[in-house]
Amino acid sequence: MSEQNNNIPELFLAPYNPDDHEDNLYALWNDSGYFNPDNCIKDDITAPDAEPFSIVLPPPNVTGTLHMGHAAMLAIEDILVRYNRMQGKRTLWIPGTDSAAIATQSKVEKILLKTEKKSRHDLGRDEFLKRVNEFAEDSKNSIINQTKKMGSSLDWSRYAFTLDEPRYHAVMTAFVNMYNDGLIYRADRIVNWDPKGQTTISDDEVNYEERQAALYTFKYSKDFPISVATTRPETKVGDTAVAVHPDDARYQAYIGKTYDFTFCDVPVSVTVIADKEVDPEFGTGAVGVTPAHSKIDWDIADRAGITRRPQVINEYAKMTVGGRLSNLKVEAAREEVVTWLRAEGLLEKEETVTQNISTAERSGGIIEPLPKLQWWINVNKKFTLKHSEISGIASGSEVTLKELMIAAVAHENIDIFPERFKRVYFNWIENLNDWCISRQIWYGHRIPVWFRGGELKVQIESPGADWVQESDTLDTWFSSGLWTFSTLGWPNETDDLKTYHPTTVLETGYDIVFFWVARMILMSGYHLGQVPFKNVYLHGLVRDGKGRKMSKSLDNTIDPLDMIKLYGADATRLSLIIGAAPGNDMPLSEDKVRAYKKFANKIWNISRFVLTNIVDADWNQTPKLSERDDEILQDLQDNVAKVTTDIEKFSLYLAGENAYHYIWHELADKILEESKPILSGDNADAKFARQYVLKECLVTSLKLLHPFMPFVTETIWQHAPASLKDSSLLMVAKWPSYTKR
């Protein structure tokens, strides 16, 4: 771009049009190489021993395109990154994308069914994976383009994908290490089975929906002495016990007795047992125990030493028993059992209750608890943490993963903004159970376990042609948990890992605290003895102008690309920052974006005015500042101080608002207006002093605003005379310093 020193660049005569500049500017920044801190050091922009500042981008799923939530994330992180880069830190922001195993696989399965009427099994594992990879590749490219449109100053040379070779190596290594430490084990127990997605899922992927349901009270047979209640009569053909409270006087006589009968054509044998967990006040005070289809019942059976656990429902949520229930879906079987109970005169009561029904987060399918052989991470087992940098945990001490996760936050190795989420985090850990990490889907990291006959080996490479690999893949959050260090080269001991880990900030949505934030703390604590990040900044959900969730059904979604096209990336960014405190949902309306486009134009015109009025200034002179000039400069410093401390405190919404307010209502409304007579007056000293003041105000304002609105500020910078600048690129100019009053 050309520089003009003596005249106003013609470009300033028209209003600022973002679309004319943004793509060129992004290319200018990207080509400079300064998104990569190594180049900043090489070119003497950053000191080689400067403090590091690193963020790893939460990798968007390769399931489609970016939405406003992503745009907000990019805006917040880019502000932090640009600010710190201008502060002279070794600043690294790593881009990436996430395979999002279940989400992506099911999306491709849907497309496949629609366009070719085929299932993944029709194609076979290899061919299907080829299709998923093609889809992911397309999606990846459009996501990267959109990310660039937002102005994100990411170091693309370090781009990572959760399924690429280095990450594969990290994931495999992590699995093998944890297995060898006894933290990963295989066990047969009740899992959350998603019949729709045909896979197990972890507790955190289960959602609860409140629904009305019928609660039936009945007897198994005429001769059975105790009534029980259930909302799922169809499971009762799988009962092996009835549990009562040990002190319940009503049922003392029956404890230990076994009854055989035929229930809805199925022979059933039930033993009456005592269990302290049974609430004698609830219902009849007796629980029908179905060990194979309820986690609680499984545990009750465990305690009672009952080993018989007949499975009566299969992976397709269909009955596996004979007789009238044969092959029925669970809902149909439920009605059939109730009909039978009525006919037999066994049904005693039917009432409506509200209950929470479990559904799968991704597919929406109703969870069917089933016993299955799966891989788990033990969060309560002691292991030796050889090396620890986490305060509260000494190197070489015996800890559990739970203790590690608690220590990381409790001892302030990690700060969370807003702070109230600490409590949410602790609360979650208290209730944490072992993590089921195996999934019955194909797209993802295949578990590095090999079988031959009854033998089992855990290692990355195949032990030989006669060994068969585990067909399950890993929960996507297993690999995501490694993200802060797998992106930096782990398990290799790279310079990046030494310099940039723990990362400085993790910025993500509060809805993902358990899935991701907690798992990263677990993985980083275990594998490195470090926290994954020193600060967590949690943003809210982007909502519409009326505070409603953006959704396709409400037709109130706003596409970031549309906003960028209409109003520019700068306006889009600022609209997602101002009024958005961490942890709070962010209202966004098109009006708001439009308002900030006007602001971009305001800066444009301020610059035009100032640049026009300082062309004849000779900066070699020393300005003789009036009292008012001093006051203006001091006020400018105060605003620099305010913006700087607010960014340091992660109060970006305050910093942005302050910069906006100062530039519009102080600089433009007051300072520029009062300068007009001085600039056109005949007091040469006063005029030059004011020119100097205006120059300072403009240069400083452009710098202050650059992290928030990088495009318009850099455009102006590129067209300002070299004599005003300390760097040819505003992106790597020095952040203004200030002295406190």
Add this chain to the structure above:
RNA sequence: GACCGAUUAGCUCAGCUGGUAGAGCGCUACAUUGACAUUGUAGAGGCCACAAGUUCAAGUCUUGUAUCGGUCACCA
């Protein structure tokens, strides 16, 4: 059931460690072709959810109540 958050101008929200209310948008009036595909100036509009308490002083701290929202847990 447990925990968390919100409740301030018509709308969306700021008000940090307590000193008797602010911004943006909207509205009304006036001015202006100006650095400004407009902008500026001025104005109207609030028992800061309710109650009690601490204090010389409370949107601001404590307790309780109500309404809305959220997270987690869950009994058949």
